[in-house]
Amino acid sequence: MAFQKAVKGTILVGGGALASVLGLSQFAHYRRKQVNLAYVEAAECVSEPVNREPPSREAQLLTLQNTSEFDILVIGGGATGCGCALDAVTRGLKTALVERDDFSSGTSSRSTKLIHGGVRYLQKAIMKLDIEQYRMVKEALHERANLLEIAPHLSAPLPIMLPIYKWWQLPYYWIGIKLYDLVAGSNCLKSSYVLSKSRALEHFPMLQKDKLVGAIVYYDGQEFDVRAKCVINATGPFTDTVRKMDDKNATAICQPSAGVHIVMPGYYSPESMGLLDPATSDGRVIFFLPWQKMTIAGTTDTPTDVTPHPIPSEEDINFILNEVRNYLSCDVEVRRGDVLAAWSGIRPLVTDPKSADTQSISRNHVVDISESGLITIAGGKWTTYRSMAEDTINAAIKTHDLKAGPSRTVGLFLQGGKDWSPTLYIRLVQDYGLESEVAQHLAATYGDKAFEVAKMASVTGKRWPIVGVRLVSEFPYIEAEVKYGIKEYACTAVDMISRRTRLAFLNVQAAEEALPRIVELMGRELNWDDYKKQEELETARKFLYYEMGYKSRSEQLTDRSEISLRPSDVDRYKKRFHKFDADQKGFITIVDVQRVLESINVQMDENTLHEILNEVDLNKNGQVELNEFLQLMSAIQKGRVSGSRLAILMKTAEENLDRRVPIPVDRSCGGL
DSSP states (O other), X not given: OHHHHHTSSSOOOOOOOOGGGGTOTTOOOXXXXXXXXXXXXXXXXXXXXXXXXXXXXXXXXXXXHHOSOEEEEEEOOSHHHHHHHHHHHTTTOOEEEEESXXXXXXXXXXXXXXXXXXXXXXXXXXXXXXXXXXXXXXHHHHHHXXXXXXXXXXXXXXXXXXXXXXXXXXXXXXXXXXXXXHHHGGGOSSOOEEEEHHHHHHHOTTBOXXXXXXXXXXXOOOOSOOOEEEEEEOOGGGHHHHHHHHOTTOOOOEEEEEEEEEEEOGGGSOTTOEEEESSOTTSOOEEEEEETTEEEEEOOOEEOOOOSSOOOOHHHHHHHHHHHHHHBOTTSOOOGGGOOEEEEEEEEXXXXXXXXXXXXXXXXXXXXXXXXXXXXXXXXXXXXXXXXXXXXXXXXXXXXXXXXXXXXOTTOOOTTOTTOOTTHHHHHHHHHOXXXXXXXXXXXXXXXXXXXXXXXXXXXXXXXXXXOOBSSTTSOOBTHHHHHHHHTTOOSHHHIIIIISOHHHHOHHHHHHHHHHHHHHHHHHHTOOHHHHHHHHHHHHHHHHHHSSHHHHHTTSOTTOOOOOOHHHHHHHHHHHHHHOTTOOSEEOHHHHHHHHHHTTOXXXXXXXXXXHHTTOTTOSSSEEHHHHHHHHHHHHTTSOOOOHHHHHHHHHHHHTTTTOOOOOSOSTTOO
């Protein structure tokens, strides 16, 4: 094939989605110069996932080098690429996969975390009599039901509330949602229903009360050559890059769109109810969902250039915050400082090259076959990855005359799902002495593979829990997950904080705090020297700073920030500051803070104090000046900063100096 020559040297591919999520216990990838290679052996039995130990990277590399030809070579380790590999291997095809970074490093890991049929597409299908939109919704609802069955530990039905503020909207949306139930047919999770105003506020007390009529609730749940008879391009936003490697004159079909999401503290939403804003100020749709005991809000939809490192913009973050404010009660102050993490994902919208209207965006997926036989799968959505993969492998078999049977992935349990039960976590608590929260997290993440993680857990040295040392205090991730993550082919600290754990997506400050220990553990397992450890730390911090919203956090409080306080507030904060700056120097140091703490019998280690002051030391001269303190308090008043440990410490000290009450300095939600 022409493409076989093109892949020599540097391979330009992209993707996302953990192999373990797709049940590929025998899946692996090998990194050399930022290129990963993966090989999947043909499975003889597909009634359940293969449970043998995954082969080492070295074994995978030897197999890739020594195999003369594969049936299928998939480019892209995203949801679709991994789905294609799974579909191919379960048909008995010898399959390889290449990925430029890590499983789930691209679009697939930066979604809304919602497996859904597409309510808005059904609306368009009805209003515009668009049969393509209808078929896409029908397919997505079928795939949603299948995913809930084959991965019960990873997915569950979630009720989503659509608040109604005008009486005429009630029958309009009710009919639309009932049609959604009707299209789902036997795949309907639970029937939608109408809530009165009082019941809606009972379920979602943060909701804006004024003019609320009621609500409707519905449910959604390199370095050598790799030769293959067929090459599949499943590279998402990089679709056209690979197509032009095959044919430099190929017409571009991908129209990338950036979608930004933000994560906020869990108190912004109920634990078991999501919210849908069907018509934002600019006509887009915003979801507001509970996720990992936090709240996720998004997404935006704006044209963008293709990049492997998309960055969330402050404009998009504020757009989402403003839309959230429109729906929440005025009693709930929606603060910019409560954004714990933010990210941008590139959605690969495509046009069908074989369509008469080549400028029209296809909301369904497109399978394109080039003259050389390169098969491109593009478009679609996370929910329909399995059916997209089935269509792709069908095309590969037909085009390249491969000998294989029909797809067998409907109903095929994904890794960890077969023996999972809602009470599995209790056995983890009883058999291993794990905290209940940690046990629930492991069961919900790894399914029946959670026992393998528990066996790796370190002894805490405490009466309880017996095992399971946390990476950071406020999240249930434990050190054993780092070791297990390496078994799942994590190569970098970024792999670990973003795709083996979700720390980077939940709270960038917590992720940064956990980084040194994560790097230490990975270095021990992977034999990193000090130079490599430092390189990993710097790369991971850069990732958090630019791609996960830390840059936006730092811009909320700088040495150029304005002080916008009332004179009475200025006097109050100066008084508080001078309780620490007793000799009127105009600044405070670690020594000043230690002196005040000692006077009220509170002990705190010097490293922690250094971290606390460094958060507010804007000019980085080793001290916090009065002006910097006033800038901090002004930013807090405006909602741009929250959870400042120095502000909490100083306020509590002022209130309790005489009472000698211990000062709490835990990060309060750690907002950006």
